[in-house]
Amino acid sequence: MDKENARAHRKACLHITLALLAVWFFISFGCSILLRDWLDASLPSVGHAPFGFWMAQQGSIIGFVLILVAYAFLMNRLDNKHGYTYTKDK
């Protein structure tokens, strides 16, 4: 039972991790480097900055912070679901 629970938790955790890493790859390497020229030309600019340039200098960094917030939220929810609690004292 214990082992099964742990395995299920680990699998779900891996899914969250991979999904977030896909987002991470897309906003950094994808938008800001590989697809940059295409995005600059075809998406509306952010303020006066071309989209790809904006992603490279500001957007991706904001995105990274949001990814970590999502990670903390999703993982804490997952831990609760699988009954992993944390002691209040030390």
Added chain:
Amino acid sequence: MTQDTLNFIFIGLSFALYIGIAFRSKAGSTTEYYTAGGGVSPFANGMATAADWMSAATFISMAGTVAITGYDASRFLMGWTGGFVLLTVLMVPYLRKFNKATVPDFIGDRYYSKLARGVAVGCAIFICMTYIMGQMRGVGVVFSQLFGISITSGVIIGGTIVFFYAGLGGMKGITYTQVAQYCVMAFAYAIPAIFIAMALTGNVVPQLGLIGNYTAGGELVPFLEKINNINTELGFSAYTSGKMSTLNMFCITAALMCGTAGLPHVIVRFFTVKDVRAVRKSACWTLAFIAVIYLTAPTIGAFARVNLIEKLHNTPYSEVPAWFQEFEETGQMAWVDKNDDGKIQYFGPAKSAAGTFAVFQGKAPEYPTFEATPDQLTGKYGERLLANKADDSNPNELWFGNDIMVMANPHMAGLPMWVIALLMAGCIAAALSTAAGLLLVLSTSISHDLMKKIIKPDLSDNEEVNYARFASFVALAVAVYFGINPPSQFIAKTVAFAFGLAASSFFPTLLMGIFSSRMNKQGAICGMLAGILFTFGYITYFQFLGGTPDQYLFGITPEGIGFVGMLINFAVAFGVSAFTPCPPEHITEMVENIHIPSASAAARESD
């Protein structure tokens, strides 16, 4: 009140604060020394980690790099923030669960091998040493500029201060000191940016100003269009388009990200919080605090570039603002009047047939010695003359160092003196906080992993802390020595080393240790060695043995080769482990255990 007095007051006050904090939180035991007893709040740890991360080089030079290369500099902005995503989702929660004091400790236990531990200790020492040298040099340079003392005494003073609060206070002392240092740095960085954004774009938020309108010139123009126009008019490539090849940009960004996720001094920061849940929260705070500074850096770079060119280009030397002469005096700006018209001209490579824009021959400005006659020292317009020969293949006359953008920014914008004093205090805070964090990793690697785990297993807790203090003294003495006698261009080049090595050694080895229960010691050791040797060899060949750019593998510069080294590490490790025996049962169990997030009582007691 003069600028010097203000500088003294700001820096004196900040020092009093740091030392006061360090004194109050002096470490008593090894766990307090190594990981602050594991009881730091996620918020405080986030701030401390951000301060640890922002080194003097980042604080001073990053904005300058952005100013000069525009889009291409995004690799640093993304590499040094995106790495924290990898660090948080792949590394630290599991390493924290494992609950050991250092990174080599994990590698040694996970791969059940003293050799693996030894290789890891070697890498940790090398990475930290290259970093800390640059920090000591940075402290020395700032001190010498401030107080008019020699760089040597500046480095020694800085070293003494770091030793007192890092060597004696341990992790507990530096964590709380770094919290204070982050606050100083953030203010020092943001306040000038806000003032300048208001002056140039009429926007209080610099990040919005960058994508908004340029308002200082009368009619409204989009700011980025303005800077693109300036760049192309003067013969540089447009600010928002890059010059670097996509593959190279990709590899460098990847190497910086993976390197970040494998840097031992960043990883150990997360051992100071209570449990896995606190690690996740702390990582959010860390990246948020870092993002504040990394989102400000590109704005400072862009604003400073516009300001600098508007103030200096085509200005007669007799009318330049006073700060230009101050920076000439310290050797950070130089003017060579090639066309003899008494005006400063600043041009890019597209303005010359040769495609160059070097002002003079040689990499850095050199000045005539003290015996030189007055007409060798000062030119006919009163400018400081260089000993370098002018490079006559192009019309560019203005030279400035990368570091100048942040330092000259408040001067250029005519900001009040206290802003400059705050900037100085911030710069020293950046150097000290990073140096202290690195020193701690260095000393614990030696005392814990080398002395206790490899050489003398019967070391008592008390002796171990004393060894750590002694090791930090020795490490600092070495760092101070290299701070005073830097191996010339060495320090700047070794940054590529530190990240390349971290990316090709620690990152893949830790990752496989956490996620693959099949990975055995043979695979890990061969992988680490292959990754390191390849990366080390490539960088050494091109940086020190005179390799030329046309020999680059697929056009990848040494900065980005760590990424290839990492792939080699993975390939070799999996290849070798497939043909060698499985790791013992207790290791497989251990790997399963670190994926269970809550702290189990059994694991804590067996420590």
